[in-house]
Amino acid sequence: MTDAPLLSSTYQQMLSVIESVEPRIAEATRQELTDQRESLKLIASENYASPAVLMTMGTWFSDKYAEGTVGHRFYAGCQNVDTVESVAAEHARELFGAPYAYAQPHSGIDANLVAFWSILAHRVEGPWLQKFGAKNVNELTEEDWESLRSEFGNQRLLGMSLDAGGHLTHGFRPNISGKMFHQQQYGTDPETGLLDYDAVRAKAREFQPLVIVAGYSAYPRRVNFAKMREIADEVDATLMVDMAHFAGLVAGKVFTGDEDPVPHAHIVTTTTHKSLRGPRGGMVLATEELAPSVDRGCPMVLGGPLSHVMAAKAVALAEARQPEFRTYAQGVADNAQSLAEGFLKRGANLVTGGTDNHLVLLDVSSFGLTGRQAESALLDAGVVTNRNSIPADPNGAWYTSGIRIGTPALTTRGFGHDEFDRVAELMIEVLSNTEPGTTSAGAPSKASYTLGDGVADRVHAASAEMLEKHPLYPGLDLA
């Protein structure tokens, strides 16, 4: 536990140093803390990192170039970066029970790009090299390379569609993943909203992908990764799991057995800043087989590592190995249940009818609103969420018909069952008092809205009462 007066004086001094160079940045930094303290942060992908994690990012490790990997750098003087990267990887391997961990990716998308590249590179060095009768890539002729380039660019990827809850990098057509691979997408059952493994299997059999991507950004249920691996094995595909959203629930042993992707996937990617509660960044976990190609992520895919962020990943992973993190992760899942029950008992519609992870997906069409209108009205009342597509969304990916609501951040602040029930009540109060607006031509608008008189003030006041009981960075005073 960080001593509050010490924390205050450390940040006050830090801000006065920044202020002497660019006062607007010092002011924005102060204001950001105030804003985060005063709002109900329900964005499913956000959290509050500990002061230890935040402080670790503000050091001279930021000044160091260290392309390459531990013990094999393209720059001199990287011995301390080697320590940082090794400690981060060691914690990740121990925490997740993974044979190999790569702590360099700058973000979740970068982690996915490293994974795609390493899956393809592994094929080149394995079956494809054999095909050309070469022992290593140096023996390939220009002709071989030409033929390899077309093999490389003709691979198939099967991932979860965006409107079913997948991520852009899981093969969404306009994304790089949908351009570098021939892609097909699997969705969810139109009746239940749940993943239909038989349908995924049928699609995999028909499409014969090289890569199957499992994992999600906005699917409110657990996934059976043992089943996904069975499907991948059946078609000789590599199973890649993107656990960016639920890594904290894996770390905290809420997802175990078939719901833990690490023993089942060939390669697992993640962010470190969502439910895992670390610094903004990414990470890859892999089998021994794929490790050598992942390890060349920098410089083959990534720019020089952010050593200060890798250091903060090491600190966050050390925190996640403490028993308290398991209590936290269980709290995240329990609170999502309370939130879902709070909505359901007040008559709201949830995609899949509930949740068993860290998020709920509220269908706001029954309030006569688009996701965009709902998101804005909620923000006026100090409730920070994000609009999100729902399956077969009639309003598309920009306006949407859903609101995604997550429990990781407010659980970090100490919110429990009663508070999350109250959050559901307050959100319903905002949504049922929001009227959709019209365009200047008098047509129905998907963006404008009117929030009833006094609602924002009432909800702000009710939230403030709860937030004051659970201060963010208790005792940290910037005045």
Ligand code: PLP
């Ligand atoms: N993967 C999933 C499943 C995500 O939800 C996200 C971001 O929301 C990402 C990857 C990308 O992470 P980042 O924003 O760190 O690149």
